[in-house]
Amino acid sequence: MPRFAANLSLLYTELPFLQRFAAAAADGFTAVEYLFPYDHPAGQLSLLLQEHGLRQVLFNAPPGDWAAGERGFTCLPDREPDFRSSVERALAYSEALGRPLVHLMSGLLPTGMSREQLNGLVVARLAWAAERASAAGIILTVEPINERDMPGYFLNRQDHALGLIEAVGSPHLKLQFDAYHCQVVEGDVSSKLRRAFERGVLGHVQVAGAPLRQEPDEGELRVEHLMALLDELGYAGFVGCEYRPRAGTSAGLGWLRSWMPALP
Template sequence: MPRFAANLSMLYPELPFLDRFAAAARDGFEGVEYLFPYEHAPEVIAERLQAAGLQQVLFNAPPGDWNGGERGLACLPGREDEFRAGIAQALRYAQVLRCPRVHVMAGLLPSGRTRDELRPTYVANLRWAAAEAARAGVNLLLEPINLRDMPGFFLNRQDHAHDLVAAIGAANVQVQMDLYHCQIVEGDLAAKIRQYLPTGRVGHFQIAGVPQRHEPDLGELNYPFLFGVIDDVAQACGWQGWIGCEYRPARGATAGGTSDGLDWLRRWRAAAA
């Protein structure tokens, strides 16, 4: 049965970040993820995890100037020192939080530059980061992101991500398969799950309804069917990862809105019991 992790950057928006851990535990989540932990000391977050009985399953490495519009540094020539410092910071947090996965955002294409031109920088940065992460027992994840939500992002397709994983050539580099982004860019999700999950190169899934990125039961995707596909393939190949719930609650920051919108999860749990 798939294990679901609450994305605390998006869920429970009515609460301060540190209070979202307890809210996720009350709703039956056993794991959490989020974008960035760096506004809080790792020891403070670790206390919240322990108090709520939660496992930290994923967070992102520093992306550069997020508020200024940057979305990662890995593909950017001339930013290697900053990239390496960010990886070092992320691995320190991962050790304290006992988090086995860190997502490394690729970055936006600089004006006038092509993906082919930036590929050597990206591959070299990830090879270096993979070696550092391996010493810490951490896997690094690469995520294709759709160009509607993030125009100019370096990495958009599953085949591109798997090609890059092969080029990097490190056992601890995997793909973060976000079904929301994949549906917008490519579709054919069930076939892609069946194609890529058995390779051992999918480290994590994420979900959201399409097109509005609300709860997975709102929109064009049949998530109960897709959860069944993941479950069937996972049992066949021994995959034991997590599915991150990275969506914006349709009820917004209304008190209790995230919890009220979890009927999709309650139904799945009841059906799988």
């Protein structure tokens, strides 16, 4: 049976961030993920996890100046020091938070450069990061993200991500499979999810409805089929609930009752 993690960057946004841990636990979640932890000391976050009986399963490495539009450094040729310091900071937080997965954001394509031109650089950087993660006992992920939500993002397609992972060839680099992004970009979600699992590179799954990124209980990505597929495959990881609730997080959790009987 799939295990679910509340994404505290998109859920419970009616509350201040640090209060969302308690809200997720009260709704029956036993795990959380979110975009970035760096506004808070790792020790403070660790205490919140312990207090509420939660497991941290995923967060992103520092992406640069988010407000200015930066979305990671992996594909940026002139940002090697920033890339390396981002990885090191993320690994330090991961060690303090129980070694959750760390997503390395690929970054936006530099003006005038193509994905083909940058592939070699990206593979080399991911290989360096995977070696550092291996020494710390941590797994990194890469995630294809659609260009409607993040225009100009380097990594959009599942086959591109699989090619990068296989070129690196490290068990410490896995695929973060977001069903919503996959549906927006290319569709055929079930086949692509199955392929990633069968290749042994599926590290994390995230769900949201499509096309509006709300609860996955209607539209193009009703969740029942995907959850049955994960059970069939024997997927043992977590499913991140990374969607924007239509009308309040707790009120919209009815879709989870089949898998989370502890929901109030």
